Amino acid sequence: MDANEWGDANEPGAAPAAGGTRPVGRPGARSGAPHVTPAARPDGRMRGTADRTAADGTADGPAHVSPRTALRRLAAREDRAARITHTEHLPPRGGRHADWPAGIRPEVTGAIEAAGIERPWAHQARMAAHALAGESVIAATGTASGKSLAYLAPVLSAALDGSEAPNGRGATALYVAPTKALAADQLRAVKALAAPLGKAVRPAVYDGDTPAEEREWVRLYANLVLTNPDMLHRGILPAHSRWSSFLRALRYVVIDECHTYRGVFGSHVAQVVRRLRRLCARYGADPVFLLASATAAEPGLSAQRLTGRAVAEVTDDASPRGEVAFALWEPPLTELHGERGAPVRRTATAECAELLTDLAVADVRTVAFVRSRRGAELVAMIAQDRLAAVDRALADRVAAYRGGYLADERRALEAALQSGELLGLAATSALELGVDVSGLDAVLIAGYPGTRASLWQQAGRAGRSGQGALAVLVARDDPLDTYLVHHPEALFHRPVESTVLDPDNPYVLAPHLCAAAAELPLTDADFTGDTAYFGAEAAGLLPQLADRGLLRRRGGGAAAAWHWTRRERACDLTDIRGGGGRPVDVVEDGTGRLLGTVDAAASHTTVHAGAVHLHQGRTYVVRTLDLEDNVALVERADPPYTTVARDTTSVSVLETEREIPWGDARLCFGSVEVTNHVVSFLRRRLITGEIMGETKLDLPPRTLRTRAVWWTVTDDQLDAADIAQDQLGGALHAAEHAAIGMLPLFATCDRWDIGGVSIPLHGDTLLPTVFVYDGHPGGAGFAERAFGVAHEWLSATRSAIAACECDTGCPSCVQSPKCGNGNDPLDKAAALRLLTTLLAAAEPRAEPGEVPGEVPPATRAADGG
Numbered sequence: 005m006d007a008n009e010w011g012d013a014n015e016p017g018a019a020p021a022a023g024g025t026r027p028v029g030r031p032g033a034r035s036g037a038p039h040v041t042p043a044a045r046p047d048g049r050m051r052g053t054a055d056r057t058a059a060d061g062t063a064d065g066p067a068h069v070s071p072r073t074a075l076r077r078l079a080a081r082e083d084r085a086a087r088i089t090h091t092e093h094l095p096p097r098g099g100r101h102a103d104w105p106a107g108i109r110p111e112v113t114g115a116i117e118a119a120g121i122e123r124p125w126a127h128q129a130r131m132a133a134h135a136l137a138g139e140s141v142i143a144a145t146g147t148a149s150g151k152s153l154a155y156l157a158p159v160l161s162a163a164l165d166g167s168e169a170p171n172g173r174g175a176t177a178l179y180v181a182p183t184k185a186l187a188a189d190q191l192r193a194v195k196a197l198a199a200p201l202g203k204a205v206r207p208a209v210y211d212g213d214t215p216a217e218e219r220e221w222v223r224l225y226a227n228l229v230l231t232n233p234d235m236l237h238r239g240i241l242p243a244h245s246r247w248s249s250f251l252r253a254l255r256y257v258v259i260d261e262c263h264t265y266r267g268v269f270g271s272h273v274a275q276v277v278r279r280l281r282r283l284c285a286r287y288g289a290d291p292v293f294l295l296a297s298a299t300a301a302e303p304g305l306s307a308q309r310l311t312g313r314a315v316a317e318v319t320d321d322a323s324p325r326g327e328v329a330f331a332l333w334e335p336p337l338t339e340l341h342g343e344r345g346a347p348v349r350r351t352a353t354a355e356c357a358e359l360l361t362d363l364a365v366a367d368v369r370t371v372a373f374v375r376s377r378r379g380a381e382l383v384a385m386i387a388q389d390r391l392a393a394v395d396r397a398l399a400d401r402v403a404a405y406r407g408g409y410l411a412d413e414r415r416a417l418e419a420a421l422q423s424g425e426l427l428g429l430a431a432t433s434a435l436e437l438g439v440d441v442s443g444l445d446a447v448l449i450a451g452y453p454g455t456r457a458s459l460w461q462q463a464g465r466a467g468r469s470g471q472g473a474l475a476v477l478v479a480r481d482d483p484l485d486t487y488l489v490h491h492p493e494a495l496f497h498r499p500v501e502s503t504v505l506d507p508d509n510p511y512v513l514a515p516h517l518c519a520a521a522a523e524l525p526l527t528d529a530d531f532t533g534d535t536a537y538f539g540a541e542a543a544g545l546l547p548q549l550a551d552r553g554l555l556r557r558r559g560g561g562a563a564a565a566w567h568w569t570r571r572e573r574a575c576d577l578t579d580i581r582g583g584g585g586r587p588v589d590v591v592e593d594g595t596g597r598l599l600g601t602v603d604a605a606a607s608h609t610t611v612h613a614g615a616v617h618l619h620q621g622r623t624y625v626v627r628t629l630d631l632e633d634n635v636a637l638v639e640r641a642d643p644p645y646t647t648v649a650r651d652t653t654s655v656s657v658l659e660t661e662r663e664i665p666w667g668d669a670r671l672c673f674g675s676v677e678v679t680n681h682v683v684s685f686l687r688r689r690l691i692t693g694e695i696m697g698e699t700k701l702d703l704p705p706r707t708l709r710t711r712a713v714w715w716t717v718t719d720d721q722l723d724a725a726d727i728a729q730d731q732l733g734g735a736l737h738a739a740e741h742a743a744i745g746m747l748p749l750f751a752t753c754d755r756w757d758i759g760g761v762s763i764p765l766h767g768d769t770l771l772p773t774v775f776v777y778d779g780h781p782g783g784a785g786f787a788e789r790a791f792g793v794a795h796e797w798l799s800a801t802r803s804a805i806a807a808c809e810c811d812t813g814c815p816s817c818v819q820s821p822k823c824g825n826g827n828d829p830l831d832k833a834a835a836l837r838l839l840t841t842l843l844a845a846a847e848p849r850a851e852p853g854e855v856p857g858e859v860p861p862a863t864r865a866a867d868g869g
Contacts, residue, residue, distance in 0.1 A: 069368055069445055071329035071467075071474035077366060078359060078476075083336065087355075090492040092330040096472075099324035102129035107136035109161040115200040116157065126322035128154035134316050135256065135294055136161075142262065142295035144303035145321035147464025151296040152193060154318075155258050158294070160198055160205055162255045163227045167204040175255040178280075178291075179230040182264045184211050185414060187230040190260070194228065211235045223247055233265075233273045236280065238575045241523055244283045252287040256294055263297040263457060265310055267753070267784040268512065270505035272580035274310050275516035278507070278537040279523065281312065286524060298457050299500055309505055312537065327472035330463060330496075332489040334479045340692050347814050348693055349481040352450040353379050356430070356478050357386035359448055364402055364428040365394055368474075372430045372448040373462045375480075377406040378610075378646065379450060381618030382690075383430035402428040409600060433458075445473065451480040452488055454748050454755075457500040481815035483745030484755070487804045494749065508541045511709075511782035515578035517542055517566075518554050522574035525558075525565035579604075586634050590617060593627055593639045604634065608682040608703050609649035611636035615685065616647045631704070645687040645696050650826065653680045655712065655761045655775045657768040662791065667845025668718040670769075673791035676712040678759065678777055681705035698826075711783030713791045716771040717842060725841040727834050732772060734831030735838045736762035738818035739801070740774045741827075742835065745820070746801045747776065751789040758786050795846050802839040805832060 072093075079085045101123040104113050116124075124132075127143060128150050134141035135158035143151045162175040181187040191209050198205040208226035210219065212235060222229060223246055231240065240247055257280070259265075265273040284291055293311045297303050304317035335350035356372045360383060363370040374380040384404035392399040403426055405417050420426045433453070444466040453459055459477065467473025477495075479485035488494055507513065517538060520526055530536070531543045546566050549555040554577075555566045568574045579586075587601040588611060599619045602611050607629065611617060615626040617638050624638035660674040682703045687696040727735050740762040748755055757779050766773040778784045790797055808817035813832035820827060 069366070071327060071446075071472045074363070074366075074368055074446055074474045075329050075331055075476075078362060087333050087336060088331050089334050089489045090332040092328075092332075092492065092496050094325075094328040094330065096327045097325045100126045100322040102126040102322070104129055104157065105133040105136055107161065108132060108157050109164050111164060111201055111204075112157055112160045115160070115197060116153070118200050119197055121153070124153065124157075125150055127318050127320055128157070128322075130318045130320075131155065131294070132157045134318070135292055138292055139316050140293040140295075140307075140311065140313055141316040141318060142297055142303050142307040143318045144263075144297040144299050145319065146299055146323065146325065147461065148325075148467075149321050149323035152190065152260075153197075155256075155294040155296060156194065156197065159228060159256050159258065160194075160201065163198075163205045164201065167227075173206070173225060173227045173249070174253065175227070176250050176253045177228045177256040177258065178254060179228065179258040179260065180236060181230065181232055181260045184209075184213060184232060185418060186260065187211060187232060188415070189418070191230055194230075210240070212239075223250060226250075233276050233580060237272075237276045237519070237580050238573075241276070241279050241283060242519070242573060242575050244286075244523055248287055251284055252289055254284055254289045254291045257291045259293060259295045259310070261297070262295045262307060262310060263300050263303075266505055267757075267786075268509070268780040268782075269581055270310065271507050271509050271512040272516070272578065274312070274505055274507040275512060275538070276580065277310060278312050279516060279520050282520065282530065282537045283523060298461050300457060301499055306505075309507065312507075326467045328463070328467065328475060329472070330475045331477070332479070332492060332495075333476050334486070334489045335481075338692065340694055347810055349814075349816060351693055352478045352480040352485075353382050354386065356448050356450040357383045357390070359476065359478070360387045360402065360428045360430065361390040361394075363446055363448075364391060364398060367427070368445045369424070370428045370446040370448060371444060371465055372428065372450060373453065374430055374432060374450045375453070377432055378616075378618050380404045380406045380430045380432050382646075383450065385618070387428060387430065398427070401426055402430070405429050405431040433462075445471075447473070447475045449475065449477045451482070452477065452485050452748070454753065455500070456495060456498065459495065460500065482755070483742050483801075483804045483808075483817055484748055486808065486816040487746065487749070487800065490807065506783075506785060508539050509782040510541065510545060511780075512578075513538065513541060514545050514549060515574070517545060518549060518568055518574040518577055521555055521566050522568035525567045526555075527565045528562075588629070588634045588636050590619070590624075590636050590638055592624070593637045599624070599638065602636065607631070607634075607636070608706070609651070611638075612649060612682065612685060612701055612703060614647065614699055614701075615649075616641075616643055616645065629703075643687075645689050648686045648688060649682050649701075650684045650686060650698070650823075651680055651682040652825070653678060653759060653761050655679075655766075655777065657714075658709070666715065666842060668721055669842055669845065670716045671713070671791065671794055671846070672715070673713050673788060674711070675783075676710060676775065676777055678708040678710060678712075678761075679705055680708065680759075708779070708781060710778045710781060711787045712775050712777035713787040713794065714769070714773055714775040715794075715842065716766075716769050716773050717838065718771065721841050721845075722772070722838075725834075725837040727838060731831050731834040732764045733762075734829035735834035736764065736772055736774055737825075738805070738813060738830045738832055738835035739838055740776070741818050741820040741823065741830070742805050743774070743798060743801045744776060746804055747786065747790055747797060749800065750793050750797045751786040753784070753786040757784065795843065798839055798846075799843055802836065802843065805836050805839070808832075 079088055104124055127145055131141055131143045131154035143154055145151060159177045162177060165175045167174055179190060181190065187209050191207055194207045205228065206226050207228040207230060208222045209230045210222045211231055244251060293315065295307050295315065300306060303319065304315050307315035335352060335355040337347050337349050340348040356374065360370055360372045372383055374383050381404045384402055387402045388399040391402060403417055421429055447463050447466045449462050453462060463475035466475065479489045530538060546555060550557060556569045557564060557566050559565055587603055588607040589601055590599045590611060592599055611626050612629050613626055617624045617626055622640065623642050625641040625643060627637045627639055629636045656677050658675040658677055660672050662673045664671050682701055684698050684700045686698050688694065689696055722732065740760045744758055744760045745755060747753065747758060758776060759779050760776045762774045764772050776787060776790060778786050805817045808814065810817065813819055813830045818830050818832050818835060
């Protein structure tokens with residue numbers, strides 16, 4: 005065992021330099037109905053982790069399948085080879101060792117050596133040195149580079165300090181992970197590493213799954229508490245008086261996978277961290293922050309915005325890396341036709357299920373990352389059916405893993421994957437930041453995950469024991485995915501994105517000011533001088549919160565303070581994951597069994613009456629959605645279709661903050677109000693995506709105040725583009741769809757986190773106008789970033805439309821999967837002429853400043869059609 009086995013659960017490295025490229029086949033090849041011809045299984049016995057190839061290349065079981073061999077097997081069929089548009093080979097890399105700094109206690113270095121790690125990598129030693137010097141630091145290095153050990157060495161040393169105290173607890177440490185799964189995995193790792201240290205180190209998880217009888221022991225005796233931002237926000241900080249002994253001794257705060265804290269979610273977490281620092285100061289502590297991140301641009305600056313204090317950065321990755329074969333895979337066109345007669349490409353879900361089946365039969369341990377919960381369930385279900393046709397025992401060795409599962413289900417799946425009992429797992433990003441699984445051979449990625457950082461993070465799940473790895477990005481029928489599989493330089497030769505957040509967003513800041521006031525009354529010291537925790541915008545929000553009856557100012561002069569006066573808990577004012585309220589419980593009708601939860605903001609589109617809901621491979625249909633009690637009642641069924649919600653959207657301009665001319669056109673950025681209404685849902689046939697029918701819904705509209713970028717065009721420009729009045733709606737609509745599809749390449753967002761509206765004559769601009777807006781209250785930075793890179797963004801949009809092989813528009817260019825108008829009207833040719841004319845008058849420019857980051861897809865914004 006060496007230090008790279010103590011890597012984090014999954015941070016990607018920066019997109020490395022190509023180790024040689026190989027375009028394969030011809031894009032867009034047409035194919036008939038798919039079928040599976042799996043290779044023969046090498047042997048009939050179950051293979052666990054003990055059967056894997058060792059990190060030094062020696063095998064203690066069946067030989068590890070090289071990534072190139074695995075890819076050749078997948079592409080063996082003639083029609084399969086044509087689907088690979090590009091293969092990137094990334095060569096292996098050696099490692100550089102160093103010595104632990106002198107401040108790491110010898111008992112800790114002894115425990116590390118007992119785990120088989122003789123010397124740390126150079127970046128691990130550097131991070132530990134910063135921590136021992138009392139300097140907050142972020143390590144932003146590649147997947148499996150050993151960041152966990154880099155922060156655990158000083159944390160374990162601190163736990164030994166003062167362990168002879170009466171309560172057996174001297175210095176304490178807090179570990180914050182974005183998911184319960186990651187915290188649970190870290191607990192296992194810490195217990196294994198700290199075993200030689202005896203009872204001096206007492207780690208414990210404190211989250212929503214921790215039994216009530218254990219919580220008091222954790223508060224009083226644990227010296228390393230592992231939790232998540234949600235529990236910190238709702239459980240620990242509001243009850244800080246019960247945590248006083250722990251907070252008083254707090255020396256280190258570890259924030260793992262901190263690149264996930266971006267956009268609105270990251271802004272909420274930044275305010276939670278500021279509340280933690282404020283309470284620590286109240287108890288006389290000033291903890292050092294140790295952050296671990298995927299490789300990102302300006303990680304120190306991002307960490308500073310997250311924590312509110314200066315953070316040193318360690319970015320030179322000294323760990324070794326095995327060979328990686330990374331293939332870009334485009335599913336074939338089928339003979340089917342979708343909306344408006346457009347050609348239909350085989351779904352990434354079906355393609356991944358087939359690839360997962362073949363890899364499982366060939367004994368290749370694989371994780372397939374799927375964008376949605378429903379997609380993960382579908383991939384697992386299809387793969388299980390196909391495997392059962394080969395060998396019934398194999399069907400039980402593939403499963404789904406996603407958020408919303410109950411704790412016992414998650415733990416069982418994690419254990420089965422760790423042991424090797426499972427050969428394949430179809431997972432959402434809940435596993436991307438989850439357990440550390442050694443010995444995986446391959447990763448399938450069903451659709452571009454939104455950022456290059458996330459792409460490398462998911463790809464880095466395989467090959468974590470030092471062996472080579474296969475990664476396959478399977479394109480969805482989507483403008484961005486189609487663009488990327490034919491422009492590999494956009495993935496392999498561009499740096500990863502910055503992780504940026506906006507803690508000053510008033511929709512984020514206001515509820516945290518209330519929560520802080522409930523914890524300790526807010527005084528002027530919280531907003532001025534060196535003790536300013538909440539930023540310059542906070543003081544102006546306090547009177548507004550008082551006017552709403554949330555806070556009350558008491559006392560005068562230096563003794564004046566803002567108090568929380570309501571009976572309910574202030575921390576319940578906001579859902580830090582941006583879900584927009586209390587999650588909706590999904591309950592089985594008849595039994596009353598709780599199957600899981602759905603974010604409130606997504607409930608109108610995912611668990612409306614008639615929606616198909618998947619859970620653990622079983623299909624349910626929603627009978628009723630009770631918005632008052634936040635309950636969706638479902639019943640078991642096996643319909644031959646999935647469902648997709650349709651909605652309508654309107655936008656009104658509240659304020660234009662920036663505006664520049666593009667010839668006679670105007671490019672604008674500002675605040676808008678969006679009204680969204682889910683009006684119906686489509687039934688699409690499984691596998692093929694063929695539309696079977698539409699059903700109306702009766703749901704209330706929702707309003708959202710957010711930020712948007714928009715552009716107008718004049719009559720002269722329409723004449724120059726040869727766009728007649730009857731073509732205008734289709735041209736604007738098609739350009740809007742394609743622009744939304746391409747924006748994630750430039751704004752590091754997800755297509756489902758942004759929305760759009762196109763209107764031939766808008767009431768506020770009095771011109772034909774296209775809006776693209778953030779799907780989060782107050783904005784998330786996506787529209788602002790789009791304004792800054794509009795020329796590059798819309799140029800790529802034009803290129804994507806022009807390059808598509810269809811005649812009149814399809815999902816690969818101008819059709820949208822969430823269009824409220826059923827993708828009607830759309831005019832691909834007119835949209836191309838419109839964008840050409842618009843860009844001819846535009847000057848390339850770059851917006852100075854930071855690049856807004858990505859947020860989790862908790863709030864699903866309709867595109868408005």
